[in-house]
Amino acid sequence: GAVVSQHPSWVICKSGTSVKIECRSLDFQATTMFWYRQFPKQSLMLMATSNEGSKATYEQGVEKDKFLINHASLTLSTLTVTSAHPEDSSFYICSARGGGAETQYFGPGTRLLVL
Amino acid sequence: GQQLNQSPQSMFIQEGEDVSMNCTSSSIFNTWLWYKQDPGEGPVLLIALYKAGELTSNGRLTAQFGITRKDSFLNISASIPSDVGIYFCAGQKNTGNQFYFGTGTSLTVIP
Numbered sequence: 001g002a003v004v005s006q007h008p009s010w011v012i013c014k015s016g017t018s019v020k021i022e023c024r025s026l027d028f029q030a031t032t033m034f035w036y037r038q039f040p041k042q043s044l045m046l047m048a049t050s051n052e053g054s055k056a057t058y059e060q061g062v063e064k065d066k067f068l069i070n071h072a073s074l075t076l077s078t079l080t081v082t083s084a085h086p087e088d089s090s091f092y093i094c095s096a097r098g099g100g101a102e103t104q105y106f107g108p109g110t111r112l113l114v115l
Numbered sequence: 116g117q118q119l120n121q122s123p124q125s126m127f128i129q130e131g132e133d134v135s136m137n138c139t140s141s142s143i144f145n146t147w148l149w150y151k152q153d154p155g156e157g158p159v160l161l162i163a164l165y166k167a168g169e170l171t172s173n174g175r176l177t178a179q180f181g182i183t184r185k186d187s188f189l190n191i192s193a194s195i196p197s198d199v200g201i202y203f204c205a206g207q208k209n210t211g212n213q214f215y216f217g218t219g220t221s222l223t224v225i226p
Contacts, residue, residue, distance in 0.1 A: 004157075034213065044203070095157075102211075105160060109157045
């Protein structure tokens with residue numbers, strides 16, 4: 001149980017385009033989903049927290065107009081990187097919490113490369 | 116945001132040896148989680164701790180919730196090559212709040 005999927009796993013795009021990443025909880029309802037960014041050999045950096053049906057809460061320094069988060073249902077959250085630039089290239093990981101447990105289950109991550 | 120300090124930063128050990136790593140914070144946490152991350156993958160939950168002093172095992176892994184609630188420890192017994200990866204701790208101050216992640220411990224097991 002507690003499986004979280006992400007799609008796509010890899011994406012390469014041109015500078016200036018927008019990229020959407022999906023995060024799904026497959027076997028439980030996720031009341032809260034989190035989006036992280038991770039640089040090579042570094043820890044996870046929380047970008048934002050999203051609760052189903054409400055606006056996401058962004059961490060300090062994260063541009064909400066650049067990283068659009070939508071949590072439309074209890075099993076799906078999306079992160080859209082708008083007008084992506086090379087410095088946005090990174091490993092983006094989502095996690096989901098739900099089912100009454102105070103734990104977080106992570107997706108497999110999405111590697112974004114902006115050319 | 117707050118970050119937890121993990122020690123050691125990296126470890127190189129011989130297969131079969133035991134491993135110990137810890138995670139410390141200046142703040143009190145009520146929940147501790149330990150994850151393992153393989154290259155290019157998302158972290159996988161290993162052990163969850165919910166009570167000060169709690170000692171929980173998962174196979175060859177044992178984790179403890181420190182009495183002060185400001186630290187946690189993870190031990191791996193009889194290491195094997197597939198234990199290679201980065202181990203992260205995560206702490207939560209209150210139910211429903213976000214988890215703060217540690218700086219990570221990179222483990223290399225030499226066959």
